[in-house]
Amino acid sequence: MPQILVEDLRKTFKVNRRQSGFFNSLKAFAHRQTTTVNALNGISFNLEEGELVGYIGPNGAGKSTTIKIMSGILTPDSGKCEVMGRIPWRQRIEHVRRIGVVFGQRTQLWWDVPVGDSFDLLKDIYKIPFQQYQKTKNELVESLGLQKLVETPVRQLSLGQKMRCELAASLLHQPQILFLDEPTIGLDAVSKLAVRDFIKKINRERGVTVILTTHDMDDIEALCSRIMLIGKGKILLDGTIEQIRNRISPERIMTIDFVRTPPSIAFPGVNSVRGEDGRLELHFNPSVISATDLINRITANNEIKDFIIENLPIEETIARMYDEFKI
DSSP states (O other): OOSEEEEEEEEEEEEEEOOSSHHHHHHHHHSOEEEEEEEEEEEEEEEOTTOEEEEEOSTTSSHHHHHHHHTTSSOOSEEEEEETTBOTTTSHHHHHTSEEEEETTOOOSOTTSBHHHHHHHHHHHHTOOHHHHHHHHHHHHHHHTOTTTTTSBGGGSOHHHHHHHHHHHHHTTOOSEEEEESTTTTOOHHHHHHHHHHHHHHHHHHOOEEEEEOSOHHHHHHHOSEEEEEETTEEEEEEOHHHHHHHHOOOEEEEEEESSOOSOOOOTTEEEEEOSTTEEEEEEOTTTSOHHHHHHHHHHHOOEEEEEEEEOOHHHHHHHHHHHHTO
């Protein structure tokens, strides 16, 4: 049985609407107008234990709503959601003992007390045995480099420092599933790398299932073995990055540094973009011409200094995917 089972999940919200202006405010006060928004419109998927899944989509697509239902914060209008055999919103106390949740724009740490005190409070909330707590806390402090932060009040931490502490807090009770909603939002490059490395580590070494929602496609490419695209409240695509790339565009990019730049490159399935200082960027379709065949044809009449072959940037792949599905 899957660790997470979602079938035909639906959730709607009523949103108040009014035009700007004082008289429109009075009118709306007397006669409130609402619009129904279909946040989830019958989504279904399964997740197995130990998966690391990217859950992506534009703003308002339903990502956070799905996470909140799976974590027991929201109740759906209809459909089925079972996490480790439990219904999250009905068996919430037992459910939250098995999951960890990190919302990038919300905190579970106490603002005015040292980080270590917040950890101690969470130990009591989750009723973690003392020896287990000490062992887990020490491992997390060491892995995330929190040695100098545990005695610092949360309000004095930088965003990157706070996020590392949030990750530690979400894992103190050794959850089997970790929900991450925009965990790297606003982080600098060093902090992002530290957070990514840690996520990969707990997934690989502890077998923690990770569901990641983010708009940072570098996070998705660096971490996720599987991607689910949600739009208009529905799952539109589900597969590996490679499968989705091939589905959207099989195009690859070969960048070549020539000793002497040729006047032009013209082969079937190849489009060229001229750069500077003897550099040429070739966009080619591997199903029409292979990379080996292409480089052999070019070097037959040209001397090159270096070349590199890359996939289409993940951001461009996702942008084309959004455009195809009109989301």
